[in-house]
Amino acid sequence: MRLIVQAEPFDLGAESVGFAAGAAGAGAVVTFTGIVRDNGGALAAMEIEHYPGMTERAIAAIMDQAAARWTLVDALVIHRYGRLAGGEMIMMVATASAHRADAFAAAEFLMDYLKSRAPFWKKELGAEGESWVAAKDEDEAALRRWQRV
């Protein structure tokens, strides 16, 4: 399993191909990519703040939970911080498993937990000023469904 927290852009193609090539014995690879929405041109930039140290610990713990819950050959999380423009890739998740059900479920689980349990905070900068993105109730609801299962 690999976890990268960085300011720099990442190469989605190279990361995806490298991940799939390294996942020996896997029959399925799922990747998810998060992209900065430009809100129809209203967004000038997004500023992502994080808590160095806790970020890595929290994501590693989430990845450990996914590995304990599903049979995964491998998993990868890349998450950026700093100033990003609309259309830029913020993060990616990749999971590999023998069959697709585990890879899909684990990828969705990782996304749901990264959303509200990894210490990142997004601020939108636009023509009309700046505002912190508020956490949504449905993000917490998304976590509860994993706790029920």
Next chain:
Amino acid sequence: MKVEVVYFAWVRERIGLPRERVTTEAETVAGLIAELVAREDRYAMAFADLTSLRVALDQELADFDAPLAGVREVAFFPPMTGG
């Protein structure tokens, strides 16, 4: 005891600094918040609504009634918005 207190996102903006070393007599997170709020208005503003705040002790999420004994770093921040 002395603890390192760190702030993120709008909590950092309201208080006006990213981190500070605090000498505290508090036994719990809630006690530390009460001491900070008594200091100055900017702290009172930042801690006005605890339902919109989260706390981590030595980089692990915790509750407001958690004890501070042995803790080196306390972090206050709004609900996280990763992904």
